[in-house]
Amino acid sequence: MEPKIKSKRWNSELENSISEEWKKSWPYGFDEKSKKPVYSIDTPPPYVNTPVHIGQATTYVLMDMFARFRRMTGSNVLFPLGLDRNGLPIEMAAEKKSGKKLTEMPRKEAITLCHKILEESSLASVDSFRKLGISFNSWKKGKGIGELYETDSPDYRSLTQETFIDMLKKGLIYEDARVNNFCPGCQTTLADAEVNYENRAGFFYNVRFRVKETGEDIIIATTRPELLCTIGMVIFNPSDKKYRHLEGKTAVAPLFEKEIPIKSHPSAEMDKGTGIMMVCSFGDLADIRFFREEKLEPVVAINKDGTMNKHAGFLEGLTVSDARKKMAEELEKSDLIVEKIPTSEHRTPICERSKDAIEFIDMPEFYVKQVEFKADMKKHAKKMKFFAPKSRQIMLDWIDSVSIDWPISRRRFYATEVPLWYCRKCEQKIVPPKGGYYQPWKEEPPKGSDGLKGGKCEKCGSSDFRGEERVFDTWFDSSISPLYILKYHKEPKGFFEKNSPCSLRPQGKEIIRTWLYYTVLKDWLLTGKVIFDDVWINYHILDEKGKKMSKSLGNVIDPQKVLKMFGAEPFRLWAAIEGNLEKTDFRCSFERIQGAGKTLTKLWNVSRFISMFPQPKSRPGKLTPLDEWIISEVDGIVNDAKKSYERYDFHNPVARIKNFIWETFASHYMELVKQRAYNEEGKFAKEEAESARYALHHVLDRLMRVLAPVLPFLTHSVYGDLRRKDVHAEAFPEPDEKLLKKKCDFSAEDLMTANSAIWKAKKDKGLSLREGINSAKLPKKLKSIEKDMKATHGIKELKYGSKLAIKI
């Protein structure tokens, strides 16, 4: 008998030919006319200027498994690909490439440089996605449902602006000048979510102050001596006896001779530093809060370029870090520093993008209200189903730590423009109508804007307008991705109404506080809905040594390299089996991806073996007990896999399926059924052979379908060769309930133990596995498969007892 499948192993060239086939007619487009329920996946748009690395590729592969599985269970899957092209990362790349600061050139020029970066940005990521077999709805850019979208397209940006106009009118957005995180390098205000902390080396300076009334010295520790000129108060803990006599007295700041009140305050801890501290405006966010609560007048001594201003006296013009050094020197000269203790533990807030130290500067910015919605947000976080459930806590913790509203305006260039104009004469605000894409820095306000009357300022009649120059935080854009893909702006009462909330948000744990949090907040404020049903949070793929992949460490693995070395299928199988990305990080190892390839070879050859036998047209009237057993085994596994897949767990079921293929099926069932399936010597009845062939094909069929989401190429190839159908268009298999409930006489373990004992006995005697044995005693439960046991092992006399015994 000749197998229908010719080659002896799976190879990645077969992937290429299937890719070519799919290129000609892409089978995964979104069908708007379909009556099936929509299952929507809000995929994370990767940045285009750097290609995705293997860790990200792993997450998209897993998302693809979710999508493919849902298609097989009767959903119309919305699985669009988006590309992120807005914001600081693009501007940073442009600055690096040109060697110039964008903030120091005309805006048009800066934008031209960004466009250049975007044009040159390779589409390596998109190519990787294609080769990995990811079934996004479309690879074509467009505005249609499911088409590839870009976050800087006029269509996307107009939705971003529309949401701003809406929220502004609803009073959910306001403008205010308050002290906030400011990055001197990027020259813009930042939200808390964009600030990271790093331990940086520095010093504790123990500085000598004088008490005006008593003339005594007090020693105050600080890491920011350059802020001495902004000191607002000196405080000590109310229960600290050492300083109690100073209550209400006046401290004199050294060098500046500034007089400030000394008070007791619970936020001063007795065992920190010297137990008495100075509060300056502003070393950190806590200082801001303190000044606000104590109604102190802050002195802002730092300019927005990160240099000291006139309030800093002799430090004026110096950068913050130079000023710190200079101040320390001056204090030392005057013998005002008692001690200087080096520390590597000084926690410094830094800009997530540029890594510059954050300063606190007041600027007028737009804010989205969020503090007053903390309780609502916690309710929403509890409503969404998190996979894994423990990931919910990350979001709850973050909500707890929110203390100020969300500043959304940025003083940068390549991002969505804040769509506003102002009358130059009377500062009347001009708000354009929803639906357009506006660039106020280079356009006049459009007709129909609020605040205009006949093209003139409604209030003063002037026609001289100033366009807003600020842009939005990129998260203000990103947080509407589910609205965009569900066509909120095009069909709020149609497609959106019908198909929201979005079924699934898959994303990394590190952007829970940004992407997930902001999306849930903003989309709820706009639509009144909790925008996601399910949230799948992935952990990270680490490098071979267990280190996080990052460009700076130089340990980034390109998926193209993996594709070239092994192809998509071993990588996909590895991604499913290696670890549980919902719960923990795991490592990327080429050795282990290659190892996954062995299972492909096994599965391929199992298929090849089965392909030798014709598939019976219908189910034989009677199946042998062995065949009934294997069918109930595979059906049970498929049934459990379905339940796990629904919970986004591919790891456990696929590992189990892999084990089933190698052990239960290939090593034991196939060995036992071979002779009967061949039936070349006519030892078995025709019906018995038919039963074997039916069971073999049944198992193959189930394996192909249950693995189709994981191994789209291999299953497509095998199923296509043997069934002439596309496995991806098949339904996910339902078990044979009758067989599943029927109890077999024996278990898989009984069978394996018996086989192993016989093989071991032969081996111990130095016999080949093909040689026969005279007698064997097997457990009674195996009696129903006597014929198969005899034929497989060549047993002449078979007896039964409670114990297993082999005689040769």
Place this chain on the structure above:
RNA sequence: GGGCGAUUAACUCAGCGGCUAGAGUGCUUCCCUUACAAGGAAGAAGUCGGCGGUUCAAAUCCGUCAUCGCCUACCA
């Protein structure tokens, strides 16, 4: 400082109240048996981080300590 997670075979990981604790890789011995030598068969290998406790029963639950990660915070 607070929180979360991890610690299981040489390595990478499953298992998370109940039969002698599993898998892959690696290792040892034998075998080209007509699906597969990128294979097959057999095998060695673990006081499940330490210490206490709950239970008839503990990798599994509780407490505590240690080490390593991550998140979070007003450590002057």
